[in-house]
Amino acid sequence: MTLSVQFLTMVSMIAGGLYLGMALDTFRRFQKHWKRNVILVYVMEVFFWLTQVFILYYVLFRINAGELRFYVFAACLLGFSAYQVFAKNLYKRLLERVIFIIASIYKFLYRLVKAIIFTPIKYITQLLVAVIIFLFNTTLLVVGFVLKCVYFPLKWIFIRIYRLLPKK
Numbered sequence: 001m002t003l004s005v006q007f008l009t010m011v012s013m014i015a016g017g018l019y020l021g022m023a024l025d026t027f028r029r030f031q032k033h034w035k036r037n038v039i040l041v042y043v044m045e046v047f048f049w050l051t052q053v054f055i056l057y058y059v060l061f062r063i064n065a066g067e068l069r070f071y072v073f074a075a076c077l078l079g080f081s082a083y084q085v086f087a088k089n090l091y092k093r094l095l096e097r098v099i100f101i102i103a104s105i106y107k108f109l110y111r112l113v114k115a116i117i118f119t120p121i122k123y124i125t126q127l128l129v130a131v132i133i134f135l136f137n138t139t140l141l142v143v144g145f146v147l148k149c150v151y152f153p154l155k156w157i158f159i160r161i162y163r164l165l166p167k168k
Contacts, residue, residue, distance in 0.1 A: 001064055001067060005063070005064050006064075006071075008063050008064070009060070009063050009064045009067075009071075009072060009075070010071065010075045012059055012060070012063050013056075013059075013060070013072050013075035013076045013079065014075050014076070014078055014079035014082070015079060016055075016056045016059055016060075016075075016076055016079060017075065017076040017077060017078060017079020017080035017081070017082070017083065018079045018080070018082065018083045018087070019055075019056075019079075020052055020056065020076065020079070020080050020083075021079070021080045021083030021084060021087070021088065021091075022083065022087075022091055023048075023052060025088065025091060025092060025095065026095060027044075027048050029092075029095060029096075029099075031044070056076065060072065
């Protein structure tokens with residue numbers, strides 16, 4: 001391994017340690033959402049660490065064909081330590097701000113979709129139901145009026161005919 005490859009390996013593993021610190025803080029920030037389910041906590045922890053190992057090893061593989069040496073672990077630890085000392089508080093504030101912005105955008109889009117799509121559908125459905133009920137009531141009223149117009153003259157005629165008939 002040449003000196004330039006070793007230097008590139010050191011720099012990439014320091015950056016990997018910084019990344020690992022940021023990923024760990026991000027993971028811990030969202031961990032409270034599944035903390036009640038013990039099995040899910042274990043599954044998420046295992047998947048998180050396996051994912052991080054695969055990402056860091058992939059970076060190492062791309063840089064120096066995957067050669068693991070002591071200074072690779074030392075550089076990764078140096079990057080993680082540098083993150084903890086210098087960038088942790090800044091990153092946490094930035095992470096909270098990004099989460100707030102994304103949550104605000106989500107809430108805005110949710111309200112927008114609700115106002116543009118679901119609310120008009122609700123009101124159109126209510127209007128259609130009201131129109132159908134109105135038409136049904138109007139039809140019943142018209143049918144009732146027509147039946148009364150037919151029933152009373154027929155009733156009057158049948159009463160007159162009945163009175164003309166003999167009693168016995």
